[in-house]
Amino acid sequence: MKKIGILFGMENTYPHAFIDRVNEITKRKDIVAEMVQIGRVEQAVDTEYDVIIDRISQDVPFYRAYLKNAALCGTAVINNPFWWSADEKFFNNCLAVKLGIPVPKTMLLPSKERPTDTSETSFRNLKFPMEWNEMFSTIGFPAYMKPHDGGGWKSVYKVTGESDLWEKHEETGQQVMMLQEEIIFTDYYRCYCLDGKEVLIMPYAPENPVHLRYATEPKTTGPAHKKLMTLIKKYVLALNQALGYDFNTVEFAIRDGIPYAIDFCNPAPDADVYSVGQENFEWVVEKSARMAIAKAKSNKPGVNNCTWGTFMQSSITREDILKLRS
Numbered sequence: 001m002k003k004i005g006i007l008f009g010m011e012n013t014y015p016h017a018f019i020d021r022v023n024e025i026t027k028r029k030d031i032v033a034e035m036v037q038i039g040r041v042e043q044a045v046d047t048e049y050d051v052i053i054d055r056i057s058q059d060v061p062f063y064r065a066y067l068k069n070a071a072l073c074g075t076a077v078i079n080n081p082f083w084w085s086a087d088e089k090f091f092n093n094c095l096a097v098k099l100g101i102p103v104p105k106t107m108l109l110p111s112k113e114r115p116t117d118t119s120e121t122s123f124r125n126l127k128f129p130m131e132w133n134e135m136f137s138t139i140g141f142p143a144y145m146k147p148h149d150g151g152g153w154k155s156v157y158k159v160t161g162e163s164d165l166w167e168k169h170e171e172t173g174q175q176v177m178m179l180q181e182e183i184i185f186t187d188y189y190r191c192y193c194l195d196g197k198e199v200l201i202m203p204y205a206p207e208n209p210v211h212l213r214y215a216t217e218p219k220t221t222g223p224a225h226k227k228l229m230t231l232i233k234k235y236v237l238a239l240n241q242a243l244g245y246d247f248n249t250v251e252f253a254i255r256d257g258i259p260y261a262i263d264f265c266n267p268a269p270d271a272d273v274y275s276v277g278q279e280n281f282e283w284v285v286e287k288s289a290r291m292a293i294a295k296a297k298s299n300k301p302g303v304n305n306c307t308w309g310t311f312m313q314s315s316i317t318r319e320d321i322l323k324l325r326s
Contacts (some may be wrong), residue, residue, distance in 0.1 A: 002296045005036035008055040014271040021289040031296050041066045046073030050299040051292050053078050055268045076295045076305035078246040079267040088149035092265045101235045102260045104181040107135045113174045139181050148178045183260050185253035187218050193240040193248050195291040199233050214277045232259050244309025
């Protein structure tokens with residue numbers, strides 16, 4: 001009997017619907033789904049799960065360590081915990097530029113406070129003063145300042161000018177922030193991407209209350225809308241295949257007909273029925289259940305069954321592989 005587990009925290013609707021749908025499809029004959037149960041974690045000892053859907057380890061370091069051990073022993077963890085630990089939003093933007101996908105102009109800012117156990121001499125490689133005028137003229141104001149590795153709209157500031165930026169930067173402590181161009185958009189979309197091939201494009205209104213963000217209609221219509229949907233899908237697939245995420249969302253702000261990727265590092269994206277709506281909820285439950293079942297069927301014991309994106313794959317040359325085998 002192969003086993004699929006889901007690791008989650010406070011959310012209720014998606015995890016239980018996922019478990020029920022997997023068991024409904026498989027009839028619990030050769031594959032069964034359940035909530036992950038952890039009694040102990042011993043180094044290099046595998047879990048009882050062929051697949052684990054991770055919805056919480058970004059907030060619980062103990063779970064992240066558990067999942068890395070599980071992946072090392074052959075569990076297909078969704079999403080890959082090694083890559084998820086390494087990834088962050090500023091890198092996402094850099095990769096998007098290299099892929100030819102439009103993103104807002106972005107600069108990285110040093111933290112307001114020095115990291116613990118560092119001193120002034122730890123930063124001797126920084127110019128003093130830094131090239132602030134050049135940075136600000138490139139980005140322009142108003143702009144947005146946000147953590148370079150954050151999520152969930154936490155610690156996001158709209159800054160109207162240089163003095164406003166420095167005033168708000170005082171509140172950021174040891175967080176490394178990025179300064180990002182404001183995109184005045186006419187339309188906004190949030191897109192699920194599962195298994196690197198399934199895409200659901202959803203009109204989205206980030207300014208609305210949570211329960212109304214998906215209750216909106218696109219302003220672009222006709223042939224222009226069809227062309228835009230094709231382009232957005234192309235960008236969603238390119239980003240997720242490069243990053244290697246099995247379960248992610250990508251957000252786009254549309255300015256002058258051009259989709260700008262705003263946020264695409266969401267490896268535990270909101271999937272609650274009360275926020276995404278019934279139709280979107282049913283789509284993500286169905287697609288994720290079938291993805292997990294397929295991964296359980298193809299799981300090979302004792303090897304790494306996690307997804308690695310093309311960015312990582314292309315970084316390992318044939319010569320590297322031959323050296324590892326020798």
